Amino acid sequence: MSQDERFQTEALEQLKEFLRIPSISALPEHKPDIQRAADFTEAALKRAGITETCQITRGGGNPLVYGAWTGAPGKPTMLLYGHYDVQPPDPLDEWKSPPFEPEQRGDDLFGRGTSDDKGQVWILVKAVERLMQLNGSLPVNVKFLIEGEEESGGESIETYVAERPAELACDAVVICDTEMFAAGLPTLTTGLRGLVYGEIAVEGARQDLHSGSYGGAAPNVLMAIAEILTALKHRDGRVLIPRFYERVKAPAEAELEAWRSLPFDENEYREKEVGSPKLTGEPGYSVLERVWARPTFEVHGIRGGFVGDGAKTVIPARASVKISTRLVPDQRPDEIVALIKEAIAAACPKGVKAEFKLLSSAPASVVDVSSPFISKACEALDAVFGRKTVFMRCGGSIPIAGSFREHLGVPSVLMGFGLPDDNLHSPNEKFHLPNLYRGIESVMKYLELLGR
Ligand SMILES: [Zn+2]
Structure with missing residues (x-):
């Protein structure tokens, strides 16, 4: 040997x-x-x-x-x-x-x-x-x-x-x-990529209510979460938070060119790694650009309401959702947090209060x-x-x-x-x-x- x-x-x-x-x-x-x-x-x-x-x-x-x-x-x-x-x-x-x-x-x-x-x-x-x-x-x-x-x-x-x-x-x-x-x-x-990760806590009525007695008059925090989320991200993949993309710096043309020559097969990636019938994401960008060089908005979990088997006719009073955005150069985490807060305030329907709590952040x-x-x-x-x-x-x-x-x-x-x-x-x-x-x-x- x-x-x-x-x-x-x-x-x-x-x-x-x-x-x-x-x-x-x-x-x-x-x-x-x-x-x-x-x-x-x-x-x-x-x-x-x-x-x-x-x-x-x-x-x-x-x-x-x-x-x-x-x-x-x-x-x-x-x-x-x-x-x-x-x-x-x-x-x-x-x-x-x-x-x-x-x-x-x-x-x-x-x-x-x-x-x-x-x-x-x-x-x-x-x-x-x-x-x-x-x-x-x-x-x-x-x-x-x-x-x-x-x-x-x-x-x-x-x-x-x-x-x-x-x-x-x-x-x-x-x-x-x-x-x-x-x-x-x-x-x-x-x-x-960098990261801003946090939780949106939403509060409505003083306590959970019966949907038969109060449905039609009382605010529903889970509907509020759905409204807020759809106001923050378009179904085509674009993030709708105002000024979110303002500082995004595109990769150099030489870098993009180099990515195009990598041995990457979109179908294989979809089938073997993602395992979904279609890929999603921002229109106009390649998959590698979308996962490496574009910022994102994702929802990780929603907590609230009745989640057991069977039916319970409740209008929940409190709920929360964990969200994150991946950041790219030159987005600044503090600034993005402020933009997220403003966007949530603007999207929050009447009758509920929504508050964003930051859990962690890092720049790209x-x-x-x-x-x-x-x-x-x-x-x-x-x-x-x-x-x-x-x-x-x-x-x-x-x-x-x-x-x-x-x-x-x-x-x-x-x-x-x-x-x-x-x-x-x-x-x-x-x-x-x-x-x-x-x-x-x-x-x-x-x-x-x-x-x-
Ligand atoms: Zn490691």
């Missing part, structure tokens, strides 16, 4: 150990497992040759695992980000092998966290370890920041980044928590593709995968990328090695093992190029 093969085998065995820890951040009973996963991560950094390591806790939050190696004066400093926490595994009976007993089938490793994000954290750790083994030092300075609340929306990392920017000072961040556009196609994610972020941190990432990926790297955006949000930009003033390079069919957050999550090894190689190559 060659040295490289031995390294790969060992990396895989250690990753399996990492995966056996059920570090589910959303469930409080797994707090001890969270600690075990943090300890495991810290020990792995030490073994990789990272000298200064520690665990940082904010409030009652989960530990942030930090590690720094700054033995390359005059060279760039890269902050390497990932998360050791995972999503709950349910529904359990849909897993073909137990979620926390990683199983290799063919080239894939199955288990919760394989792709999101322990497998990708492992890429960062092992790339550094290998470089250290081969050269006794690293070509650049590195700081690791591996968090344990990514899947549960915790605020520890936000607070830490905002409070202690000096400790995290760096030239750019590498986020290893995204996917490739297709198997074998090296990909950088260059844009993330885009990476300047002309940055040398991006071009060197492309060069590294091109070399390892033997194909030209493509750019995609992500319709979701990674709020921490916005915080790195805001508090550290640096760009994030979203270099991810997951695949679209990795079943993130679902049963039978997997990681394509060739991507583990190519990922390690790519990060090694990237750090080498940055150190030249």
